[in-house]
Amino acid sequence: MSEKERKVVIELKDVRRDFQVGSEVVHALRGVSFKIYEGEFVTIMGTSGSGKSTLLNQLGCLDTPTKGEYFLDGTPVRKMSKSQRAKLRNRKIGFVFQNYNLLPKTTAVENVELPLMYNSKYNAKQRREAAIKALQDVGLGDRLEHKSNQMSGGQMQRVAIARALVNNPAVILADEATGNLDTRTSFEMLVLFQKLHAEGRTIIFVTHNPDIAQYSSRNIMLRDGKIREDTQNYNILSAKEALDALPVNQDD
Amino acid sequence: MNFINLLKIALRAIANNKFRSFLSMLGIIIGVAAVIIMMAIGQGSKESVRKEISKQGTNVINIRPGADMRGGVRQDPSAMQTLKMSDYEAIYNEKKFITHVSPEVNSSGQAIYGANNTNASIYGESIDYFDIKQWNIEQGDCFTEEDIKKSAKVCVVGTTIVSELFPDGQDPVGKTIRFKSIPFRVVGVLKSKGYNSWGMDQDNVIIAPYTTVMKRILAQTYFSSFICSAITEEMTDDAINELTEILRRQHKLKEGDDNDFQIRSQQEMMETMSSTMDTITVILVVAAAFSLLVAGIGIMNIMLVSVTERTKEIGLRMSVGARGIDISNQFLIESIMISITGGLLGIIVGWLGTLICSSFGLPTAIPAWSIIVSFIVCTIIGIGFGYFPARKAASLDPIEAIRYE
Numbered sequence: 001m002s003e004k005e006r007k008v009v010i011e012l013k014d015v016r017r018d019f020q021v022g023s024e025v026v027h028a029l030r031g032v033s034f035k036i037y038e039g040e041f042v043t044i045m046g047t048s049g050s051g052k053s054t055l056l057n058q059l060g061c062l063d064t065p066t067k068g069e070y071f072l073d074g075t076p077v078r079k080m081s082k083s084q085r086a087k088l089r090n091r092k093i094g095f096v097f098q099n100y101n102l103l104p105k106t107t108a109v110e111n112v113e114l115p116l117m118y119n120s121k122y123n124a125k126q127r128r129e130a131a132i133k134a135l136q137d138v139g140l141g142d143r144l145e146h147k148s149n150q151m152s153g154g155q156m157q158r159v160a161i162a163r164a165l166v167n168n169p170a171v172i173l174a175d176e177a178t179g180n181l182d183t184r185t186s187f188e189m190l191v192l193f194q195k196l197h198a199e200g201r202t203i204i205f206v207t208h209n210p211d212i213a214q215y216s217s218r219n220i221m222l223r224d225g226k227i228r229e230d231t232q233n234y235n236i237l238s239a240k241e242a243l244d245a246l247p248v249n250q251d252d
Numbered sequence: 253m254n255f256i257n258l259l260k261i262a263l264r265a266i267a268n269n270k271f272r273s274f275l276s277m278l279g280i281i282i283g284v285a286a287v288i289i290m291m292a293i294g295q296g297s298k299e300s301v302r303k304e305i306s307k308q309g310t311n312v313i314n315i316r317p318g319a320d321m322r323g324g325v326r327q328d329p330s331a332m333q334t335l336k337m338s339d340y341e342a343i344y345n346e347k348k349f350i351t352h353v354s355p356e357v358n359s360s361g362q363a364i365y366g367a368n369n370t371n372a373s374i375y376g377e378s379i380d381y382f383d384i385k386q387w388n389i390e391q392g393d394c395f396t397e398e399d400i401k402k403s404a405k406v407c408v409v410g411t412t413i414v415s416e417l418f419p420d421g422q423d424p425v426g427k428t429i430r431f432k433s434i435p436f437r438v439v440g441v442l443k444s445k446g447y448n449s450w451g452m453d454q455d456n457v458i459i460a461p462y463t464t465v466m467k468r469i470l471a472q473t474y475f476s477s478f479i480c481s482a483i484t485e486e487m488t489d490d491a492i493n494e495l496t497e498i499l500r501r502q503h504k505l506k507e508g509d510d511n512d513f514q515i516r517s518q519q520e521m522m523e524t525m526s527s528t529m530d531t532i533t534v535i536l537v538v539a540a541a542f543s544l545l546v547a548g549i550g551i552m553n554i555m556l557v558s559v560t561e562r563t564k565e566i567g568l569r570m571s572v573g574a575r576g577i578d579i580s581n582q583f584l585i586e587s588i589m590i591s592i593t594g595g596l597l598g599i600i601v602g603w604l605g606t607l608i609c610s611s612f613g614l615p616t617a618i619p620a621w622s623i624i625v626s627f628i629v630c631t632i633i634g635i636g637f638g639y640f641p642a643r644k645a646a647s648l649d650p651i652e653a654i655r656y657e
């Protein structure tokens with residue numbers, strides 16, 4: 001497929017983000033430009049404080065650039081009102097957080113339904129069906145009614161991924177989604193993300209772990225709020241194989 | 253987000269914190285119950301006073317000596333001696349809008365029969381009195397005009413006197429009792445009236461010819477009041493004008509002089525009583541309403557705690573697409589729900605409290621509007637005191653909120 005035919009999901013043009021901390025100005029992003037095409041699996045790496053989370057918040061429409069333009073699915077985000085951005089988050093973005101962020105004392109299915117609660121196009125029945133389908137997609141079809149505090153970290157993260165999928169978003173954003181998980185469970189998540197990638201979803205995955213870059217299709221390195229490297233990975237490793245190769249129950 | 257979803261979320265939030273929600277409801281429950289009980293007692297007393305007064309006959313007019321005392325100035329005792337025999341005769345002879353008139357004097361003291369005695373009041377009246385009060389003799393007869401003329405020592409007695417002085421069930425008619433050592437022959441027994449709304453036993457009375465009481469007991473030449481009845485309730489005003497005219501002429505008052513007597517119709521008394529009752533009710537209700545204000549502040553406090561506690565949840569909801577208004581509605585509905593549930597429970601508690609009060613003999617009546625008002629007030633409290641916490645929740649920054657620990 002040639003570059004021109006592919007659909008651009010995300011386009012950043014010289015995005016800058018400054019924070020005022022007391023009398024000082026922190027330049028968290030100092031002019032970031034890139035395009036992300038539909039179906040890409042992009043990992044974003046960089047040292048702590050390099051601006052990864054700040055960048056992801058921009059992409060997730062949780063924050064607006066101090067300068068520069070951001071187009072999500074062709075829509076300019078910078079000049080939008082708060083509630084327009086909320087709607088954009090609701091319809092086009094799926095977020096997966098490091099610490100899962102599930103609602104406490106709430107079942108898996110209800111957690112996954114959450115984004116659709118804020119979408120008036122769904123009625124209660126459609127909402128539930130969509131949530132069940134998303135949970136089945138992440139392999140939790142048999143844990144629908146489990147409460148968030150009755151699940152393991154890996155299961156909670158799967159619920160969080162299902163929640164990010166349920167609104168059929170243009171892009172899935174993950175900020176250190178495997179940061180709190182052991183190696184084995186991390187690979188299980190990677191298998192899941194690769195599966196979603198294979199289904200044609202666009203994924204942006206922030207991570208500290210350099211190994212993970214090998215399982216994505218493209219890797220962006222940040223340093224001091226600037227892109228230092230942006231490389232395509234033509235030799236994507238299979239997370240499934242890596243998982244199978246891991247020694248079973250090595251901790252016991 | 254639609255309303256049903258909001259309700260579900262609010263219900264869950266309340267259910268997750270049952271005890272805390274209940275505590276913040278408690279203020280509302282107590283406040284509303286207090287308001288309802290106060291209103292019920294106020295309304296009940298008012299109704300019972302009204303009933304009492306109208307039972308006395310709505311066409312009844314009272315005349316008292318002395319100028320209108322509403323200014324609060326102390327009067328010379330002689331000012332209280334302005335109602336004379338000649339006034340009575342003038343009214344009696346000239347009355348057009350008045351059917352009956354009775355002069356009144358009274359005294360209280362001990363009544364004795366044999367070994368039994370009781371404290372009682374004696375009222376000196378004319379025969380008209382029984383017509384004005386629509387009070388029948390149940391046993392025996394009334395005293396006569398002849399008795400009045402001769403200041404005869406005869407009387408009719410109320411049933412309480414009978415049971416106190418004749419406990420063994422003797423027929424009192426024909427017996428001679430003593431009141432302040434003066435012998436009175438009982439000629440009749442009055443029909444029982446029971447207690448009035450002030451808790452006064454209306455049957456603990458002795459009624460004798462006014463001449464007898466004036467001369468033999470009080471040794472005075474003036475009356476303490478007149479009681480009259482207008483032809484109909486509608487003619488009360490005409491009757492009052494007529495009485496005023498007669499008395500002013502009798503007392504030789506010049507134009508511009510104040511009346512040295514007061515004429516009050518039963519209707520007027522009823523209105524004065526009602527407005528006094530209203531004032532008392534308002535004071536009680538305002539006091540109770542302050543507890544509602546305090547309850548509202550309690551709700552606000554709990555909601556602020558709840559917003560802080562759920563900062564992360566708010567951040568999450570925002571990150572998946574909740575707008576500020578969705579978040580503020582969520583908290584607003586929660587606080588409205590707490591206050592309305594509290595209000596409904598308060599109405600029930602108030603109603604039970606009212607039942608308890610009336611079982612202790614307090615007159616009560618729950619006015620329908622007090623329930624409606626309580627309900628509306630609770631909604632307003634929910635909105636009013638929930639608004640600030642809800643705004644606070646809605647204005648959180650999603651990034652900071654979701655990172656909040």
Ligand SMILES: Nc1ncnc2c1ncn2[C@@H]1O[C@H](COP(=O)(O)OP(=O)(O)OP(=O)(O)O)[C@@H](O)[C@H]1O
Nearest residue numbers: 019020021026028047048049050051052053054055
């Ligand atoms: N709200 C803020 N106010 C002030 N400064 C901020 C804020 N958010 C981020 N920064 C600053 O911006 C820079 C980039 O922060 P960011 O959180 O994006 O780093 P990161 O790459 O995600 O780091 P890590 O890998 O530790 O998560 C840091 O210097 C940080 O101090």
Ligand SMILES: [Mg+2]
Nearest residue numbers: 052053054175
């Ligand atoms: Mg970060």
